Amino acid sequence: MVASTMMSTSAAAEAGALFSRKTTAIFYNYKKNPIQRMLDFDFICARAEPSVAAIVSPGATPGGFQKAFFGKEEVAIPVYGSTEAAAAAHPSSDVFINFASYRSAYSSSYVALKQPSIRTIAIIAEGVPERDTKKLITYANRNSKVIIGPATVGGVQAGAFKIGDTAGTVENIITCKLHRPGSVGFVSKSGGLSNEMYNVLARVTDGLYEGIAVGGDAYAGSGLADHVLRYQSMDEVKLVVLLGELGGSDEYGVVEGLKDGRIKKPVVAWVSGTCANWFNAAEVQFGHAGAKSGGEDEGAEAKNNALRDAGAHVPENFDGFADLIASVYQDMVKDGSLKPAEDVEPPNLPQDLASAIKAGEVRKTTNIVCTISNDMGEEPTYVGIPISEIMKDYTMGDVISLLWFKTLFPKWATKFIELVLVTAADHGPCVSGAHNTIVAARAGKDLISSLCSGLLTIGPRFGGAVDAAAINFKRACDSQIPPDEFVESLKKKGQRVEGIGHRIKTAENRDKRVELLANYAKQHFPEMGTFLYAKKVEEYTLQKANNLVLNIDGAIGSLFADMLKGVGKYSDSEVMEVLELGGLNGLFTLSRSIGFIGHALDQKRMKQPLYRHPWDDVLYAEPERPSRLANGEDEE
């Protein structure tokens, strides 16, 4: 049973030339690389205008644009939220390049087909349902539109227009002489092989005039035969090269065209998949969905034979394909039916910085140095330790040790850091930070704003005492200043003794938190010099007033200084340097953020209304109404 080959009712076969040096396209679903490659191609073809006129980013608000290079210059390509809007604004752009995913390729292609100004659409996605593709084909044929794809890289008209990623990099395009038209019309299913064949054609002929990859699906929007017929109608194409594939019966359309004389130009053809007989039993699925031999006549051998019988030039195998093309081409040159195209020197395209760096051709200084983490590899690292390892064996304290101090502290030290985090997490709703957080949350601000509102109060009077206490105690301790002198010298300067004093705690009624931290340090710290010094300061201040105890800020500060010293990595002066970076403030901020977030969530959960401070809580003490000062004359 010979395949019932349909007479071509396809619009594509009748379409003639689809592209020219003036063709511009609407590009659907922004992709940086293919657009840049199109514009690079345009530049080395010496086109006057870039070939991408507009980009459709579904749902984008109007007025936006994307930048791309056109040669040395940058151009702004307008972005539209819908295909309708893009087509209305660019009525002369008759090609639609659809980079939608397989999920949305169908609907977006249909919208494009409906635009009167759009004549050709290329569907890149692989995996469009067959029935959907068939509906698009029917619509396209009834409305004289041409579909290339789905599941294709697209196509190229040498020296004129190129779809998306076709033919790859500029280097390859120049090697393949695609920046100027040759004489060969090429069509295949496979995009990868198209590019391979462009290389071959540049070696054995004067190069490509136009090449189309119709896509590997069972039903291509336009088929091999459509494009061969189209090439027949284009005067510039002198020689047609066809690379078919097992599966489907598209090649028989070419056979018919050759037989009934609609195709007169020489056709050199090869159908791949002659190996399929070997795999019969195994039912191998080849890379292309459509590459499945349905019956005898869909096999590669049958199709090669039919093409040969119909008058096409068919080699013995793929290895002989290039030689056969060369000999057919040479014959045409000899008998004068083909005048080889001249070679053209392409303009020099400036190299991309990124690719030049990759190729080691230029160097540039970096603007930012980072020494604590790296996200360049397989997985992020914290100071060289992969995150997966951290997740398994490391604690929060270890992570702080790594990212803040670039060191892996001993366990006793990172445990201390965690104790501090736990201790300082919250101190009730009345402290200034928590209060601010609550007020902001009740004003309807989002969580981050509420948190920030609280954090902004952290400073010399709230929370920031930890840093100062640590630095003061450590410096005085290291310089062996007697505690009484230390206190008095601060007093002389009019400064508070940071870390000393509490609202309610006294010598008799000690702060439990301070005691617990001190006990932990006694058990685990190798040394506690700064803390003991702070205790001596407390001894002295307690003589002045009963509530001048070492408070939690002072305890954390001094113990932290001892911890840094105790890990054995830093000298006394290096400990001071670390403290002066402000890491301790960071610890307080990190810890207290937990509390602030809690307060913000708490208020939101209870749907608390806007906070307004009560009148009766304010002493209104306005001075008398001032009269305007009359120093100097006002200009009038």
Place this chain on the structure above:
Amino acid sequence: MARKKIREYDGKRIVARHIVKRKNVKLGGAGANVASPKHCLNAAQVSASAVEAAVSAEAFYNKLANEQPWLLETKLVVKPDMLFGKRGKNNLVLLNADYATAQKFIADKIGTEVDVSGVKGTLTTFLIEPFVPHKEEYYLSIQTVREGDRLSFGACGGIEIEDNWDKVKSVTVPSGEPEIDSLLDHEKHVAPLLEGTDIPAESKQVLASFIVACYETYVELDMTMLEMNPFALDEQGLPAILDSRVELDSYASFKNAKLWGPDLELPEPWGRQKCEEERIIQAMDDRSGASMKLSVLNPEGRMWTMVAGGGASVIYADQVVQLGFGDELGNYAEYSGNPKEQETYMYARTLLNLVTRNPDGKRRSLICGGGVANFSDIAATLGGLQQALTDFHGKLQMAKVKVFVRRGGPNYKAGLQLMRDLGNNLDIPIEVYGPDTNMTHIVSLGIRWIKEGH
């Protein structure tokens, strides 16, 4: 893969579920039971894995009969349900049996190897259905073609269909458009199929409605083929699907998950039991945006391929066969769509496992070929291959593997240099070629290595 055959059990279930939604159609036979949503069909599946998972075979069958009491109340048909046809001719169908006989029939056959038209495989899955007494058998097939869908109907069916092709009539329903469904026209499409047969008028009415319902179901579920060979009218005159084949367009799965049902299985073709490596690659392919395919053809083969590109991979395989080395071809392999370096690495590792598995003193070739890529980063893909080859250093020498590389595309010079460096540094025999060498040239080089050792 776009077109996927599904089991007869699943095919009948989804067809019945959707046909009976239509007002003017009632099903007989296996489809008669539509009251229970869970078992919208009187059909039961027996698979080796399900039987093994139960406490005992007896417990399995008891539970099955509990859920589907008709198994004890009707005469039964039993047949293997593994995507191959000609079951009657191969004596694999049990007719008009009771439940006990059905169980014995399955127990005798399950786990045995059979040869169906030259393809051997192990029987693991069976279908049990009610035995439907009937007189006339009919043939119906709906198949996707470029112009639309091809409907074929014959007033004959079953095993005899092949002798009666001339009695089968066909029409093509043209493909619809995005806003116009492909409409099945009774006068244009259905009537001509039933014309000139000696089917009584009242049956014609039933058959026409049934054909329409089948077609609508086929469209709604994105099938690419629905064949019933045969179906019949039961004693109540209701259509009963006796034997059916369904092929789905797996590309449509993203929109049809609900219609197809959550428990739909897309099984491997008959005879193909995927080996571990093939399963790994399939899983990678399913997860990745890139495409990765692997079929092992001959584990003992000496010619192995890892080719980039759906088109190029076929041409490489062609060339191996053309040059008379088809018997030695170990695999068909394809990767494309700009796979990440890590993906190529895993892919190559999996393949190298196979290549180096049988170090038997014979020489082997690994053809890492491909055309000139459009957008795949060649340095990245070959980088993955390089890592994998490094891992297999030693094993490659044991298995006497020589590697042949041919590739072009973005960044290819850096990529080819990687491979040359690898050869120099690790002493792995490797030959590297770029786009100026014929694509399939390395196949003859690979064969020369196997034959002559240089």
